[in-house]
Amino acid sequence: MKIAVCFKIIADYDRLSGKDWEWDECRFVDMSFVRRVFNCFDESALETVLKLSRQLENVSDTVELTALTVDDEQGDLFLKHLMAVGYDHAVRICCNNRLDLRFNPLVISHLISRYIKQEGQKLVVLGMQGGEGDNGQTGFLVAEQLGWPCIREVIDVVRAESPDCLKVFSRIDGAILKQTIKLPMVLIMGHSLNSPYLRVPTLRQKLNAKKKQLTIVSNIELGLDNDALLNKDKTLMDLYGQKPGKSCVFLEGKTAQEQAQRLYDQYLKERLS
Amino acid sequence: MTLTREAIVEHLKNIVGKERVITDEQVLKENSHDRYKKFETIFGVYTTPIPAAVVKLADTNQVSDVLKFLNENKINSVAKTGGTATEGGLETIVENSVVLDGSQMNQIIKIDETNMLATAQCGVNLGELEDRLREQGFTTGHSPQSKPLAHMGGLVATRSIGQFSTLYGAIEDMVIGLEAVFPNGEITRIKNVPRRSCGPDIRHVIIGNEGALCYITEVTVKIYKYFPENNEFLAWALDDMTTGFKILREVMVEGYRPSVARLYDAEDGTQHSFDQFAEDKCVLMFMAEGNEHLARATAQGIAQIVEKYDECRKIDSRLIENWFNHLNWGPEKIAEERELIRKNLHIGFTTEVSGNWDCINTIYENAIKRIREEYPHIEDLTMLGGHSSHSYQTGTNLYFVYDYDVKDCKPEEEINKYHIALNALIVEETLKAGGSMVHHHGIGKYRTPWTKQEHGSAYYILKGLKDQFDPNGIMNTGTIYPVE
């Protein structure tokens, strides 16, 4: 079975301080000085699929895993990492750098679904949301374009008895839904307690991955010219930073006991009554 | 006659009051180890004997009274403050040991702006002291990764070093005076003077004693003016460590004193995401700091030296600055590490050594080579690299870093199968090349097999100290000195 996981690399926002949140005339925030990390929901998706592929291989199904991202060259390092942890193919869809794809999940989903149609994957897994746009829509749109069923807020996926099905656990209003679903399908990962982090490759795996080739595909090769990548859906008018913080009063105190007493006397007493 | 566990606890309660003697099972378990056995303890396995009690000491007199009692009854003690030790120094390997916890002796006694001195009790958190000083425009200049958690007593006891050591020196360069209590209850104070020629420098009997000779109760360190606005980061990518060591040497020998001077190999750089801007390259970085003129001249001088080397490609200094600002280990980082270990059975360890300029590259190459060739579980390694982070006129340190998947062994077997074996190869290669086997973590309890080899004929002096000050051997048995 061919499986694709789509992921996004984002700047580690936790490493930006208040003053770093500035943007240029095109409303791009400069984050070139901050390390980049896997978007957390995508990281769960990547690890979940690695675990799933182990299960599928145990029943002698051949599994072919593809990791797919839409990014510039900076994505290559992460693709190599994914080859080292067990992805068979690492694909980067590259577009003209000057195009703003941040708030354009429609175009991203076009690129992804065209690649999937071309390669014939039966399962596509994506995280439910990711910066910079925080659009939360790409997975749904991929499902629409492929015409496949789609399960949102997935927390786990495991092998089913029938080889053309998977058991999918997802979160719905007030319950966890366990469904056996026939392939093909799009799964949108939510909070996965089983696989929050991606595994770490060994030295040997890293070395072997270095020898493997990444696949770079351009939007043109996928039949979408630059004009087709423009955002015709919505126009970004402005960005706003956080409202200025409150002026926090720090409570002094030599011991935790003193601090707690002061907190209680000065602030909590009236509020707790 | 040896006292029973219950009798020890009773006596301790009489000395310090019952509220200061902790015998809660979980607390005792937590106090039986340090970060050395982090793997097994994360899985709830405690192989070290559980101490009889943890005593929360209130003041120097209590330290004296408790030590006198332990000494008279030959009960082993383990001195502890912030608890960030990494080398087993806090392990209670002797049955019915007593942990002497100084973390509640946490008063900043004085900040003396005229003489540029700060005096603190042993349980003062360095981060807190540093914050207080910075509010007044000063700094200790001491900034180890453990700063958010470590306390002054422990930092001095282990000869700790900070990230700005190349300018400010290590803790032994900062300590001016001390108060310490010896096992017989003797309280000793070394006065604060700029320098003197009155016999050997006895501060060094106390600094780095790891609780094996005495208990540090109070520390006075010098302070510096703090000019963060002048900080300037510089960084380059380069092909190999040999060039890096050469440049580090040149910078030091030319007399520049950057606060930070670090050299990472490509593999170690990966775990800091350096591969995102210097893939497969070593990274060399500096920070110039201090008053405006000095900082500027230092940055310019270093840049001039590095730029002679064609191999070096300049890196956006903001990348390094941002990384550096997130380097410290607070409780959140430790929690994150614990969870990664628990979930992925994946763990990292380090071994830090030092060597003169003429042998440092040999130590680096030979140790890595030997691990690659001889270590039987190399397949489980996910990372093997190193960096230099503290340079001197005469040489530098090397911090070997290795991560591995723990496979096919019980939690309590992990340390032997992996860290102890890897650590041994590095220590052996270091000693063979003429370096020192421990740069700044302290010997603790696991590098003691090499203490004698480390000191050679000078072990006579080291041994003499133990015989003189701790004849009953009640001070952190098995630390620094091998168990005979």
Place this chain on the structure above:
Amino acid sequence: MKAALVLSFDTTSLQQQVHEINLMLNNISTGFSSVELWLFYKDRKPEFFPEISCPLSDIKLIKVDNAHSPESYLQLLVHLMGQYPIDLLMFSSDGSGEELATRLAYRLNGSSCLKVEDCSLTSAKLEIIKPVYGNNLTARFVLESSPYCLSVAKQPCSPVKMTQMEFLKMETITLDQTQPWWVKETLTILDPPKTGLSDADLVLVVGQGAKNKETVDILKGIANTIGAQFGASRPVVMNAWADMNRLIGASGLIISPKLCIAAGVSGTGVFSVGIKSSGFIVAINIDSKARIFQIADVGIVGDVQAVLSELEKVILVEKDKKDSSHGFIEDRTQ
């Protein structure tokens, strides 16, 4: 401009969802020529309705056969839009609302946007505000093509009342729906009962600074004794130190208690949005530079467990005092 509010009657959080939509309507409803409520239901036809803050022109009650199948809702919506075209559809803040908004807009060539915090009509164009960059920034967009399908942002708990709407035009719609043939087997495992966290007056939220599961358990106990509900940041939940229904933040609950104690949380954008509208915020963190202090009213730099254990003692002592003073008064009356 014609608008419709699209909701499911059977969802457990209907009244809260309507509150969230009402907030949005406050700024924009004057620009609408009509507002309809499109209410899906499964088995029993609704008799009570949530209070919507602007006058409704019509209620359409739509029977859905398979409540777990987004495809069923989508088919119904596409059909309705063919019959009764609408310019702007507002969907609920939950996953279902987000999915329907996105997929319906796609099928009808409209524009969609999720987590919308505000919207307005400016010279016949629809402008919306939504968080971006992990809740560190907000962005204003103009949406280009109608129908506009929006799902609204989550807001602190303030459920609206349910009422009867007798005088309103009401229409029931039942249509044939294709069954989702790809679903072979379905099983639902009900969540534990609701915690009371979302509308509590006093909440203790714990972050990774709590260090480990044991400490988190102790802090849960403290929350209990001081009468606080217990919440957790994402890392704490992902570490399985607390249940998923305790998650506070952009992907969990948005709360606004009178008093919120944030202990050992660093204060990322995605977390802070979950507590920032609390009446009063106390932050406790060992790191004086932690971002959580920027949204706090009072801060304590210190060890979370130490401070909270002491606070627990203080509160217990005060409680004792109160109890015993009551006892004293009672004694005198005897």
